Amino acid sequence: MTVVTxxxxxxxxxxxxxxxxxxxxxxxxPSPSTVSTESVKKKLSSFIGQLNTGQTLDQLDEQLGTLRNEWERPI
Structure with missing residues (x-):
């Protein structure tokens, strides 16, 4: 058998x-990229609303801002 794309x-x-x-x-x-993309989307969507960090949305936003600013600073 020969496989052709x-x-x-x-x-x-x-x-x-x-x-x-x-x-x-x-x-x-099925093409490998199609299969993996669809399966990844399904896996990721199963986590919606499941993350429990104990932090409020404002605390998470502040932490993200801090992390992003670390990339901006000169080393």
């Missing part, structure tokens, strides 16, 4: 590939 420029071309896959002439595999 193809850039699709037209939806008709994608439909042709799906038709070939339906005929069991080819197999369409």
């Amino acid at each position: 193809v850039a699709i420029h037209n939806e008709k071309a994608m439909q042709l590939l799906r038709d070939l896959a339906d005929l069991n002439l080819i197999e369409l595999l």
Whole structure:
């Protein structure tokens, strides 16, 4: 089996590939970048509202400002 990466420029071309896959002439595999991006988004969205630092929003904002300013100072 040979694996080939193809850039699709037209939806008709994608439909042709799906038709070939339906005929069991080819197999369409998800691209690695698509799979990892979607899975990362799902994993990250599961953390929304889960972080409990004990700090208020203002304290977090102040800490972020301090950290950012450290990058600005000359060393």
